[in-house]
Amino acid sequence: MGEKNVREYTDDEKFDIIMMNPPFGGSELETIKNNFPAELRSSETADLFMAVIMYRLKENGRVGVILPDGFLFGEGVKTRLKQKLVDEFNLHTIIRLPHSVFAPYTGIHTNILFFDKTKKTEETWFYRLDMPDGYKNFSKTKPMKSEHFNPVRDWWENREEILEGKFYKSKSFTPSELAELNYNLDQCGFPKEEEEILNPFELIQNYQAERATLNHKIDNVLADILQLLEDK
Secondary structure: OOOOOHHHOOHHHOEEEEEEOOOOOOEOOHHHHOOOOHHHOOOEHHHHHHHHHHHOEEEEEEEEEEEEHHHHHOOOHHHHHHHHHHHHOEEEEEEEOOOOOOOOOOOOOEEEEEEEOOOOOOOEEEEEOOOOOOOOOOOOOOOOOHHHHHHHHHHHOOOOOEEEOOEEEEEEEOHHHHHHOOOOOOOOOOOOOOOOOOOHHHHHHHHHHHHHHHHHOOHHHHHHHHHHHHHO
16 A cells, blocks of 8 residues: 555546555554645544545445544544545445454444445445344354344445434434534444453553454454445
């Protein structure tokens, strides 16, 4: 990534469908950042991957990308990336994934962003995928299965806002509403979820394990993303 200026990609270097889980927590050198527009330069690898995805997507192309919560509420470059997504692409869906989806390799909370290059965003839907009954956490012995994604599949074809108590499980936002929120995409989250607090050593272990193994552990999730993209 970043060996070529992102504004110089040719049509032959662009893609119709992109599925990606950028590495979280990585950092990049100045020589890499210089290949990006000044307003999108970031030291975080995931941010630069998002810029690359946008520049390498063909007209009418579709994307499914897994990103941590930090991207949703992050500011600075992240805000500009999110504004670019809304203004220049069709950011139509964000799925909030339950915690421990990639356990035991990482405890980072993640989301799936779906967007395409067919038109500007008209509305963005958020949907919170709750932990299935009988599960407190996913683990190596009790991993997330394809059928746990069925609530998303059912909702996808019949979208409606869902209010549970005082909190939305599903809700749509217009571009102007997202702009008023300063492109904070941390919507329809997990208000009742008790977040596990790890000590610094455990956090470092999580990041190290994730960077080494995460790409090999999400085949099922990516298969679900591909199916949704093909059905869109």
